[in-house]
């Protein structure tokens with residue numbers, strides 16, 4: 001069976017330096033005429049965009065009508081595009097990510113996809129900002145489900161459609177930075193390589209029983225070996 005690697009984005013591949021969360025609040029201010037300083041802090045770690053939108057709409061007492069949600073997401077994505085293109089964009093790639101992805105793609109033993117709470121367009125924007133988008137075949141996104149635990153089967157099915165290969169859950173490794181990434185791997189019987197580059201340090205991820213836990217992904221040869229062997 002071929003190996004399937006499913007990468008989370010925020011906190012795992014990159015950090016937008018707050019541009020993602022700020023764009024969500026920009027859209028709230030624009031659409032609902034509220035002030036960001038009056039909103040409770042967002043809990044974004046491991047969340048899906050759909051889950052965040054539900055939380056935000058609930059906080060301002062709005063019903064999640066499809067047109068309102070669509071308008072909110074379009075506004076959010078407009079602000080995200082603007083912030084990602086800004087000269088002072090504070091985002092960074094996590095240590096070793098660029099060379100690791102190049103190494104995995106060149107090796108060819110694994111198919112590489114995404115399992116992210118970002119909606120597809122937002123995921124593409126963030127990856128494109130760093131030139132990472134060509135490395136990923138397809139995946140599951142925040143548009144597919146509010147519950148991250150439902151995204152694994154979607155990612156496996158989409159990747160199969162694109163590559164023509166079938167994947168067993170035991171051949172899937174989810175790479176992510178939060179307890180929710182670990183849980184969504186467990187939900188499909190897959191392994192999780194947890195990485196302490198996001199909101200959670202490695203020591204606080206280990207109690208959630210990932211298959212493996214690393215401080216970061218900078219040791220390219222070692223990470224390649226654990227992901228491909």
Ligand SMILES: [Mg+2]
Pocket residue numbers: 008009010011012045046176177178198
């Ligand atoms: Mg993350």
